[in-house]
Amino acid sequence: MRRQETSTGLHxxxxxxxxxxxxxxxxxxxxSAGRREAGASAPAPQRNAHFGCRLVEGAGGHSKxxxxxxxxxxxMIKVENLRKTFGPKVAVNNxxxxxxxxxxxxxxxxxxxxxxxxxxxxxxxxxxxxxxxRVGNHDVVEEPIQAKRLIGYLPENAPxxxxxxxRGFLGFAAEVRGLRGHAKRNAVxxxxxxxxxxxxxxxxxxxxxxxxxxxxxxxxxxxxDPEVLILDEPTDGLDPNQKFExxxxxxxxxxxxxxxxxxxxxxxxxxxxxxxIIIDRGVIVANGTPEDLKARSNLAGAVTLSVQxxxxxxxxxxxxxxxxxxxxxxxxxxxxxxxxRAFPRASxxxxxxxxxxxxARAQGWRVNEMRVEEGRLDEVFRRITxxxxxxxxxxxxxx
Amino acid sequence: MSPANxxxxxxxxxxxxxxxxxxxxxxxYVFIVIFLLLTGFFTFNVANFFEASxxxxxxxxxxxxxxxxxxxxxxxxxxxxxxxxxGTIELxxxxxxxxxxxxxGKFLASWAFLAIALALTFPIWITVNYLGDxxxxxxxxxYVGSLLLAGAYxxxxxxxxxxxxxxxxxxxxxxxxxxxxxxxxxxxxxxFIARWLSPGAVDTVASFSTITHFDPFSQxxxxxxxxxxxxxxxxxxxxxxxxxxxxxxxxG
Numbered sequence: 001m002r003r004q005e006t007s008t009g010l011h012x013x014x015x016x017x018x019x020x021x022x023x024x025x026x027x028x029x030x031x032s033a034g035r036r037e038a039g040a041s042a043p044a045p046q047r048n049a050h051f052g053c054r055l056v057e058g059a060g061g062h063s064k065x066x067x068x069x070x071x072x073x074x075x076m077i078k079v080e081n082l083r084k085t086f087g088p089k090v091a092v093n094n095x096x097x098x099x100x101x102x103x104x105x106x107x108x109x110x111x112x113x114x115x116x117x118x119x120x121x122x123x124x125x126x127x128x129x130x131x132x133x134r135v136g137n138h139d140v141v142e143e144p145i146q147a148k149r150l151i152g153y154l155p156e157n158a159p160x161x162x163x164x165x166x167r168g169f170l171g172f173a174a175e176v177r178g179l180r181g182h183a184k185r186n187a188v189x190x191x192x193x194x195x196x197x198x199x200x201x202x203x204x205x206x207x208x209x210x211x212x213x214x215x216x217x218x219x220x221x222x223x224x225d226p227e228v229l230i231l232d233e234p235t236d237g238l239d240p241n242q243k244f245e246x247x248x249x250x251x252x253x254x255x256x257x258x259x260x261x262x263x264x265x266x267x268x269x270x271x272x273x274x275x276x277i278i279i280d281r282g283v284i285v286a287n288g289t290p291e292d293l294k295a296r297s298n299l300a301g302a303v304t305l306s307v308q309x310x311x312x313x314x315x316x317x318x319x320x321x322x323x324x325x326x327x328x329x330x331x332x333x334x335x336x337x338x339x340x341r342a343f344p345r346a347s348x349x350x351x352x353x354x355x356x357x358x359x360a361r362a363q364g365w366r367v368n369e370m371r372v373e374e375g376r377l378d379e380v381f382r383r384i385t386x387x388x389x390x391x392x393x394x395x396x397x398x399x
Numbered sequence: 400m401s402p403a404n405x406x407x408x409x410x411x412x413x414x415x416x417x418x419x420x421x422x423x424x425x426x427x428y429v430f431i432v433i434f435l436l437l438t439g440f441f442t443f444n445v446a447n448f449f450e451a452s453x454x455x456x457x458x459x460x461x462x463x464x465x466x467x468x469x470x471x472x473x474x475x476x477x478x479x480x481x482x483x484x485x486g487t488i489e490l491x492x493x494x495x496x497x498x499x500x501x502x503x504g505k506f507l508a509s510w511a512f513l514a515i516a517l518a519l520t521f522p523i524w525i526t527v528n529y530l531g532d533x534x535x536x537x538x539x540x541x542y543v544g545s546l547l548l549a550g551a552y553x554x555x556x557x558x559x560x561x562x563x564x565x566x567x568x569x570x571x572x573x574x575x576x577x578x579x580x581x582x583x584x585x586x587x588x589x590x591f592i593a594r595w596l597s598p599g600a601v602d603t604v605a606s607f608s609t610i611t612h613f614d615p616f617s618q619x620x621x622x623x624x625x626x627x628x629x630x631x632x633x634x635x636x637x638x639x640x641x642x643x644x645x646x647x648x649x650x651g
Contacts, residue, residue: 160490
């Protein structure tokens with residue numbers, strides 16, 4: 001609910017930057033400016049069935065907040081009612097989602113949840129049992145070649161031909177992408193630079209360390225500057241520096257592409273994704289911006305307070321007496337510093353911090369630190385996916 | 400680029416990569432050396448090239464079905480099983496190529512490699528021309544037949560290679576299938592069939608034999624349409640089956 005405010009709040013930001021889009025339409029400006037008021041007057045585009053047209057804040061947010069309006073035709077990936085079974089096991093069950101240009105969609109879920117299977121269907125490796133996938137304007141099943149031309153894909157475990165040199169391998173991929181001569185050389189040199197492969201271009205792939213192997217395969221997916229990037233665990237097995245490099249690469253490219261990547265690293269979702277989907281046992285169990293998901297955390301909106309003193313009971317009692325507080329929790333008492341947390345009543349969340357601050361002043365507490373918790377993604381992830389895992393374990397079925 | 404052009408350039412890109420792959424490892428050189436040693440051994444020691452005092456390469460070609468029985472599966476066994484084992488099949492088939500282009504490209508690369516090995520037996524052709532006055536037309540027919548035979552075995556190996564991610568299993572399966580196809584033409588088998596089934600069945604079974612169709616090339620020096628059709632059909636069928644197997648794997 002609170003998130004809605006973010007989008008309205010953006011109206012005040014200047015400059016208003018509208019990305020030129022294919023099939024650009026003059027009505028876009030009116031619609032973007034007056035979306036909330038005039039939302040009902042314009043016939044709603046069909047795709048709103050899954051995710052509404054949104055105003056998306058520019059990724060990163062370190063520069064001026066920018067506003068982009070994504071038009072209907074900018075949906076680069078449309079997945080509808082996707083289903084895939086392997087024998088008796090339902091790997092993916094009725095999944096639908098869209099990804100627009102400029103979006104970075106994070107795919108989360110426990111192992112075996114169906115992330116890779118979904119990605120393999122989008123890239124045309126597995127034919128789906130039911131449902132449709134459109135990449136650009138091409139149905140992946142009906143027009144696989146046209147769809148594949150738009151996609152760059154990093155498969156899980158980053159496979160590459162181990163007997164080839166890095167340059168040879170990239171050259172092969174470029175040729176299959178239809179690049180020849182000058183264009184091929186430029187493309188190969190471009191991705192070598194982008195993925196920091198200069199040092200190993202003439203080495204054969206099987207002599208490379210895992211990080212280099214991974215980046216070689218990643219480089220392959222970027223050769224043709226694809227509009228759609230599907231990356232299956234792009235930072236798996238990389239050292240922290242390499243992870244950082246790959247993340248910033250994804251961020252840099254995100255503006256012009258639709259990117260889907262899967263990961264087990266939740267901080268990555270917060271730092272890179274504009275939206276995250278959590279899949280569990282083949283079903284989408286959560287879908288929203290990382291902030292949305294974090295807000296679902298029990299912790300979200302809670303106020304954590306560090307106070308100098310010894311009697312934590314007295315402090316928690318005082319906090320509990322505030323009308324905004326639903327529940328309190330003593331976290332630790334160490335070296336004369338008490339850490340306590342107050343959880344808000346649902347309706348009073350925004351007033352909690354003020355209430356706690358006033359209470360602290362009135363009581364003369366010596367407050368070291370006070371912070372409003374954002375909520376934690378890992379906690380949300382566990383809460384959403386854990387019960388099923390436990391149930392499965394209890395039933396003696398392996399994931 | 401027209402669709403046909405780009406399809407063909409995809410096939411060639413894949414074939415080029417595959418062929419380079421052979422020469423990037425010692426496999427190619429080891430294979431060629433062993434192939435040449437064995438052809439020499441069979442020609443001179445088993446078929447008694449000199450004692451036969453005949454200006455032809457019949458003895459040389461006679462043993463090719465046996466040589467190929469083991470050497471061709473050794474070359475073809477990695478074609479798809481290696482892709483599956485390393486996971487590169489996922490990469491290959493998510494590039495903008497059709498499975499047919501990939502199958503054909505890989506097959507043509509290995510076949511070209513076998514053709515190179517076969518071409519390197521040219522000294523024996525020079526020898527026989529130096530020593531006598533052979534019918535070079537018959538020798539060309541022998542080479543064409545030998546290449547077609549290798550292609551048929553290779554296509555069968557492609558098929559068994561697509562079945563498994565284990566190269567050894569692919570190899571053994573290919574040898575068994577090729578062996579059965581070969582034996583169908585030998586008198587031990589045909590006599591057995593004549594005795595237990597009808598003599599009419601002999602022709603049917605023998606007509607599936609690689610030996611029956613290879614002999615006209617190698618022993619009579621004839622390029623007959625029906626033999627060419629036979630080998631091309633075996634290749635087409637085996638490669639088609641390879642496609643079906645690969646699709647079945649992706650279907651889960």
